[in-house]
Amino acid sequence: MEKLGMNSVNACPLTPLGFLERAATAFGGCRSVVYHDVVWTWSQTFRRCLRLASALVSLDVSRGDVVSALLPNVPAMYEMHFGVPMSGAVLNTINTSLDAPTVAVLLAHSGAKIIFADPAFLPLLTDALRLLPPGGQPAPCVILVEDPYYEEESTTTHELAVLTTYEMLLEKGDPEFTWVRPATEWDPMILNYTSGTTSAPKGVVNCHRGIFLITVNSLIDWAVPARPTFLWTLPMFHANGSSFPWGMAMVGGTNVCLRSVDAAEVYATIDRHGVTHLCASPMVLNVLTNAPEGVRRLPATGKVRVLTGGAQLPAAVLELAEAVGFQVSHGYGLSETGGLVVSCVLKDEWNKLPAPERARLKTRQGVRTPVMAEVDILDSETGRSVPHDGSTMGEIVLRGSCVMLGYLNDDKATQAALRDDGWFHTGDIGVMHPDGYLEIRDRSKDVIVSGGDNISSMEVESALYDHPAVNEAAVVARPDEVLGEAPCAFVSLKEACTVTANELIAWSWERMPHFMVPKTIIFRAELPKTSTGKMKKYVLRDLASGMGPTRGSSEM
Amino acid sequence: MEKLGMNSVNACPLTPLGFLERAATAFGGCRSVVYHDVVWTWSQTFRRCLRLASALVSLDVSRGDVVSALLPNVPAMYEMHFGVPMSGAVLNTINTSLDAPTVAVLLAHSGAKIIFADPAFLPLLTDALRLLPPGGQPAPCVILVEDPYYEEESTTTHELAVLTTYEMLLEKGDPEFTWVRPATEWDPMILNYTSGTTSAPKGVVNCHRGIFLITVNSLIDWAVPARPTFLWTLPMFHANGSSFPWGMAMVGGTNVCLRSVDAAEVYATIDRHGVTHLCASPMVLNVLTNAPEGVRRLPATGKVRVLTGGAQLPAAVLELAEAVGFQVSHGYGLSETGGLVVSCVLKDEWNKLPAPERARLKTRQGVRTPVMAEVDILDSETGRSVPHDGSTMGEIVLRGSCVMLGYLNDDKATQAALRDDGWFHTGDIGVMHPDGYLEIRDRSKDVIVSGGDNISSMEVESALYDHPAVNEAAVVARPDEVLGEAPCAFVSLKEACTVTANELIAWSWERMPHFMVPKTIIFRAELPKTSTGKMKKYVLRDLASGMGPTRGSSEM
Structure with a gap:
C-alpha cells in the first residue's frame, strides 16, 4: 500500500x-x-480569453508577473479572471473607489506590468501613475477597456499614454492558444489588496489550488444549480466576487454585468434577464430593500437567491429582504480565504420560534463551509478554545486549503496572520454558541473597552438597526474620563423619518445591558463607507476622539 | 511572489x-x-462513526490496515464509509454476489484484518475463509452486522467464529474519539476490486484527495441541491456508490437504505420517503421502467432524478424511463476514477430534433466532468488524438486528480494503466464527435474484428435494443471461417413478446452497415450479468466459440 501515491496521471x-x-x-x-x-x-x-492570454504573452508577460485591472463589472472584467492567469500571470483587481495615492502605493507594491482600465478611471489612474516613486520599476502599460455604454459625464482629458485598447489587443490574440497551466497547484494566481478599513493595505496572494477549492466550496454551500443567471451586483474586485467568476464557468451560468448598483436598475435587470442569483453586501442589500415600493418588485417566477456576507447582517435588513421576496443566505469570509468559509445553515425548527429569537439565530455567521478543515474561537491569552456558551469572546481562527499563501512582500504581516500554531488568525472577535454556530462580535480593533467591560460595537449597532427610523448605524469608542472608553453611535435615518437622540438612548436602554448603551448619538445624512460597503470606522473613531472625552453621562 | 506557498495553515x-x-x-x-x-x-x-473508528483502533487496527465489508446497503454499510477511514484504515467493500473462491482471493490479496458481514453472506464467507491459502497471514476477524429486517430463508448453520456483533462493538466505542486524520492527502483510503467482467480482479486504491475531489465533482456535475433524499438502489460496494456516501454528508441529504432492488419496493419507497435522487445501472433502470404498470408510479410532486452510468445507455431504456417520469442524467466512470468523470450535459437545442436524432445525442457519454483535467481518445498505434469525426475509434484516456493511486500489489497492471505519457488508459474504445462529446463504442476486448473491419458490439446491441420485443441484447465475436470473426447476438425478450431470429436480422439489416449485422442470433430467457449489471461477455464469448465457426452466411 505504501508504494502507491502521486503519479503522472x-x-x-x-x-x-x-x-x-x-x-x-x-x-x-x-x-x-x-x-x-x-x-x-x-x-x-x-x-476571447485565449486571445487575451496569448496577447499578454506576446507583450512579454510571463509566469508570475502581475497584471492589474481597474474596472467595473463589465464583460472584460469577467474575462480577466480567466485570460490573465491563462497567460501564467497573476491577476490583481483594484478597488475602483480608492484614491490616487493608494492606487499608486498598490501599483508600486505589486510591480504590475500591465493595467487594464475603464474610461471612468483614467483620471484616477493618471494621477496614480504620476505619484509612482521615481527611479522604481517602469510604470505599467495601460490598456484602455472601452465601454460603449459608459456616458462620460465630463470631457476630462487625461495625459495617459495608452498602449492599445482591449478589443484591439484581443484582435491580435490567438483563439487557439494553448493556455499556460500552472507548474504546481500552489502557484500564485490572484493578488487582492485588503480594502481600506485600515490604512495599510496588504496584498493577499491566493494560489490555483485555493481558488479551485473556494470555488467548489461556494457552489456547494450555496447549492447553486446548473445554469443559473447571476447578476453582478458584487464588485469583482471584492475578493474576486467571492469566487463566482470561476463558479459560473463550472456550472454554465449566465453572468449579467452591471457597471454600478442602482436599485431601480437592479430590479429592472432581474426582471429582464430572469436573474436567479446575486451577491450583495448587507449595505447594498439594505439599499435594495429600502428602495421605493414601485421599484422594489421581484418577478413572480420563483425566489431570487441573495448571498450576503461580512461581519454583520442586521436582523431588520434580513427581514425586509425576505419580505421583498429575496431568499437570503449569508456567511463570513475574508480576502485571505477567497470567499465565504463560514455560513449560516438554516434549520427548519427555527421557523417555529418567535420572530426575534428566529432572527437572532438566523443572523449568526454559522458553521464552517464544507471545504474548510476547521474553524474555532481562541482565547487570546491562553490560545485555547473558548467555551461554547455564546458569550465568551475570542479570536476567530481558521484552517484549510482555501487560506491564502500569504501577503506579498510582507513577512511580518504574513507571520502574524498565518501562525506556527497552524491557524489563520483573522483579527475578528466572535463567540461560539452551544449549537456549534459561530457569531462575530467585532473586529478586534472595534471592540470598545469601557470600565473594564468589552463592548461589541456590532451588538449595539444591531439594536439600533432594529429601530424603525434608523437606516444605518455605526458605533465606535469615544474617550471617557471615567470609563476609559464609551460607546458613541453615528446614525443615519430613513427618508422622512425622525427620531431624537434621547429616544434612541431610551430604545437602547431597554434592549441591552446598560453599560453598552451609547453615551453619544450623532446624526449624519450618510455614514462613510468603503466601496464594498464596509463602514470606515477609523474615520468615525477620529471624529469621536476629536469631540473630546465624555464625562460619565449620556450626551446628545 | 516565489517565497509564498504551502504553509502550516x-x-x-x-x-x-x-x-x-x-x-x-x-x-x-x-x-x-x-x-x-x-x-x-x-x-x-x-x-456512531466515531464509536466505530475508536473500536477499530482498540482492536489494533492501525493506519493503512485493510478493513473489509460484505454487506448490502444497510445503515452499517453507510457508516463504514466514514468510521473505517476515521480509524486510519483503508475500507474495502466486497461485491456480495461474488463466489467463495473469488472472495477468498480478494481477502488473501488485501490482507484484510477485519471483515464486517451480513447474516445473508455468512455461508459465503464461511466457504471463502476455508479457501484461504494455509500458512498465509491470519484470517480476518469476523464481525456480524445483525439485521432485524432480514428474514433468513433457511436456517443455514455456519461454523464461523464471530468476534462480536456490530452493535456490541459500537457500544464499546468512544463517541468523543478524536478521529485519525490522514497524514497526507495522498494516503490510501479506499480499496475496490474491479468487478468480474474479466477473470482477474485488480485492487483499485483511491486516496483521500481523490475521494474528496470525485465527491465534489459528482455533486456539482449532477447539480445535487441541499438536503436531497437519496435512495440507495446502487450497491455501495460498486465504486462506493459513485462517491455519494460522502456527498450526502456534504449536502446533508437523507440516505434511504435498501437491502436489495425490487421494482415494487423501489417505487413504494420513493413514495413513502419522498425520494428525490437515486443512482442505477442501465440494467436496473431497465428493470424499474419495465415493471408492471400498476407498480411503476412516481409521486406527482416533482421529478425523481436518476443518475446512470456505464458503457451503454440504450435509447429505448432512456425514453421509457423519461416516460415513467424519471429525470435521467448519465455518464461514464470507472472504479479507477471513483465515480463518473464524463457526463452527458444536455442541450436545449436537442429538444427541437426528431426523436431518433435526439436519442442519439442524449445517449452519448458526454464531456469531462469539471474536476477532471483532461479526457481524450487516442489512436492506439500512433498515440495521437483521433479526429473529432464521430467515427474514428480509439482508446479513451483520462487525466486528473480523481484517478486512483494504482492497483494494490500489481505493478504490472498499474504501469499498463497509468502510463508515462501522463494518461490513464481505460481500455475502453470510443469516438469523439465534432461537438466535443465522447461516445463509448466498446471495451477494447469486446470489439469484433470482422474481415478487417472493427465492429463496435455496442452499436449492434443498441439497434437490437430498439426492437420493441427485445429486453436485453449482448453481441460478441464468434469465429468465422471467412471473416475471422463475426457478430453473434444473445437476446432476451420482454414478457409475452415474440420475434424470430430472421426478423431480428432483417431489422438489423435496415439499421446498420451490412458487415455489422449479426450472423448468429441466440435467444435466452436471461443473459449472464454481474451484480452491478454488467454483461458477462466472457461467458457469452465462450458460448459463441463453443458453437464453432460460422461459414459466411447468417445462421439462427
Missing part, C-alpha cells in the same frame, strides 16, 4: 481555469456574459 | 471525512440514514 495541479475550457464544450451555445446588447456564449468567452 | 490534507463532522453541526437534527423503522440523525451518525 493524478498529480495534475488543481486549477479553476479548466472550467472555462469545459464550458466551451458543455455549454458552448449558452449565454456566458450579458451586458446591455453585448451577449457572449461560452464558446466565445473561451476564445 | 493551508496545507491541510483534503479528505471527505470532515464532511461528517460538519454535518453533525450543520444538519445535526436532520435525518441522515433511514432503513425501515431505523432513523438516524446526522449528529447520531457522527457519533
